[in-house]
Amino acid sequence: MTSPPTRLSLCLSVLRIFAIQGTFVELPPKDSIRSLAEEETVLPCRYQPSESNVVVVQVTWYKEKPDATKEQIITAHHMNGQTAFGTWSRRVRFRSSEPTVDSSLVIMSTEVSDEGEYICRISTFPSGNFDSEMSLIVWTIPISSLDPVILVEGQSYRQAASCRSIARPPPRLSWDTDLNGQSINRSSDNGAVSTYYSLHPLRSMNGKKLDCLVWHPTSLTTRRLSNHLVVYFPPHVEVSGYNGDWSIGLENAALRCTSGGNPKPQSFTWIRIGRELPEGVIPHPNGTLIFGRPLSLSDMGTYQCVAKNEVGVGKAEVEIAVAEARGEPDMPENMLMLIVGGVAGGLLMLMLIIVITVTCRHKSKNRKLERELREKKEEICTLSRQASFRRMNSISTDTRGATEENIPLRVEGTLRTSLSSLGQETRFHPPLTPTAFPMVQSTEIVRQLNGSNVIPTDGGSRPGSVSRHHQHPPRSCSYPPDDEDEVDEGLGGPASQEHPDDQDSETNSSQVSEVHSAHYQLTNGTLRPKPRPSPAVISPHASLIHKAQIV
Structure with missing residues (x-):
């Protein structure tokens, strides 16, 4: 029996131990740690003392066996180093190089047999030992296979394919197909699961889909084992x-x-x-x-x-059956008619195209010829008018060597000269055309204009006489082109020079103007003869004087 002072000291020691113990700062999950086989697994353990004078002396990992005994795995002393025991020596290690600071254990290649309860023990001075317990569950990835069966048409109801998978925890299997059949599932204690699909084989089932689906928590998606049913049947x-x-x-x-x-x-x-x-x-x-x-x-x-x-x-x-030789098959009548009609239509279209083309070219050529002819005609008319004007202006006033054809032009030239001497505005007009009525000229007037020479009135048989009813050529564009000499006469040539006999015409211009004003009148710029009272009083000897020649 202990004395009271001894009991008191023991109680104080226990209270001191609980007062100064530390804490585990990295705790394992509450339920368990899950890991996959053949992968690395980390068992967390990290102790932190509550006072600075507490020192972690040693760390030791244990595994509890089914019979409640403990198997030492590895230990580490703060001065003597670390030691692994038995088969664990090649499979485990501490996560940190300072096991007394971070005591987490690493299983480098996890096995299914590693599943169980683990203890991390921390030995301190002067506080004593502290334990952290945890549970490890090891899962395996499913190993699956599908075995198809070759069927023959006409066989009885039988198995068409089988699917098997093994894993921890046991997987779940199903079939994906449109075939009309049944499936049967079986399982075992080691985590193996099997399923079988049976049907009655028909020719129409050959090549149809018959897939096996594998469900397991280690995979987020379903694994599919593809397969197509094979059914043999005789040839047709x-x-x-x-x-x-x-x-x-x-x-x-x-x-x-x-x-x-x-x-x-x-x-x-x-x-x-x-x-x-x-x-x-x-x-x-x-x-x-x-x-x-x-x-x-x-x-x-x-x-x-x-x-x-x-x-x-x-x-x-x-x-x-082999028949007698026969000739070429006759062409159907409707096909022949179609061919003939097509050829005729083609020829008709070709003829129509040719006619249209020829007509268009002919019209185009005619239009071109008409345009050229019109241009030539206008050019000829222009040249003829210019030549006529030059001829009228270039004829000499001497009537002794002139012919009857030139007399009208000379008369017209004289009249134009007279009008210009009177100071009146004149324009070029076509040659004067004599009136149908005879013009009466008195002998005194003729003598006054021609001096002592009197123009005979017997019809102009002598040279230089003027015809009573002389007709001037009409105005038209059908005059032949003039010779070069005639063109030059109107532009200062010999014919345009002043004739010696015409020098006295300037002195007698006033007399001629009076005679003209007595027998002619100017209407719209054209000199026309004045009307006579009656053609009966006209002297039969009177003659039409186209031009009065001054000798």
Whole structure:
């Protein structure tokens, strides 16, 4: 039995220990730590003393076994270093180079057997030991597989595919398909799960989707194992190439054997029922029967194609008839009419295009010729008028050597000169045309103008006489072009020089003006004869004087 002072000291020591203990600053999760197999796992442990005089002396990690015993994993002393024990020596380490400061444990490659309870023990001086416990759960990534089964058409209800997966925790499996079947799921204690899909195989199911889906918490998405159902069935054979129109002499004739079985046929065989194949007929491995010569009557008969694959045989027959040789098929009547109509329409269009083209060119050429002719005509008229004006101005006033054709022009020139002497405004006009009525001139007037010479009135038989009814040439643009000498006469040539006999005309201009004013009148710039009272009083001897010559 202890004395009272001893009991008191023991109580004070316990109170001191609880008063000065520290805290774990990095605590593990409340439930457990989850990790994946074959990956690195960190078990957190970090102790911080509450007083500065407390020193962490040693750190030790333990794992509790199922029988409640503890297995030492690793230890670290603040002066003697660290030591790992048993199989843990190659698989664990401290996270920090100072284990007394940061005591977290690192399992470099986690295994499923590492799952369990772990203890981190901190030894201090003078406070004693402090423990931190935690639980580790190890998960594994699912390992999945799908095993398809090859089915044959006609078999009974059976398994078409199986899917299996193993993981911690156990995964969940399902099927994604449009096929009409059933699935069965099975599981085991080691985390393996299996599912089976069964159906009745049909030809129409070949190639349909039959996928296995794997669900597990280690993956955020569903894993899909793709698969397509395989159903074998015998070939179904068809023969093509014969349309019932074979005749003697036809070349390159051939029969083709096609099949759609699964798997594809490995061999094709051609036979002629009741007889052997004709000579010159060559069967090919791809199912084609080629007639290597022109057809003859001996090629007639029933031909059969036999296709074979792994699960069965398919057959097809065709009856070949070879007709007599015939000529080229007649062209249908409606086709012939269409061709003839097309040709006729084309010719009609061509003729229409030619006519339109020729007409347009002809009209264009005619317009061009008319334009050129009009320009030439205007040019000729202009030149003719200029030549006429020059001729009228260049004729000499001497009538002794003049002809009757020149007299009207000389008269007109004299009249224009007289008008200019009177000071009146004049313009160029066409040659004067004599009036239909005879003009009466007295003998005194004629003598006054011509001196002592009197112009005879017997019709102008002598040279220099003037015709009674002389007709001037009409104004038109049909005058022939003048000679070079006539053109020069109006511009200072010899004809334009003043004649010696005309020098006295200037002195007698006043007399001529009086005579003109007595017998002519100026109307709109044109000199016209004055009307007479009656043509009966006109002297038969009076003559039309176109120009009074002064001698």
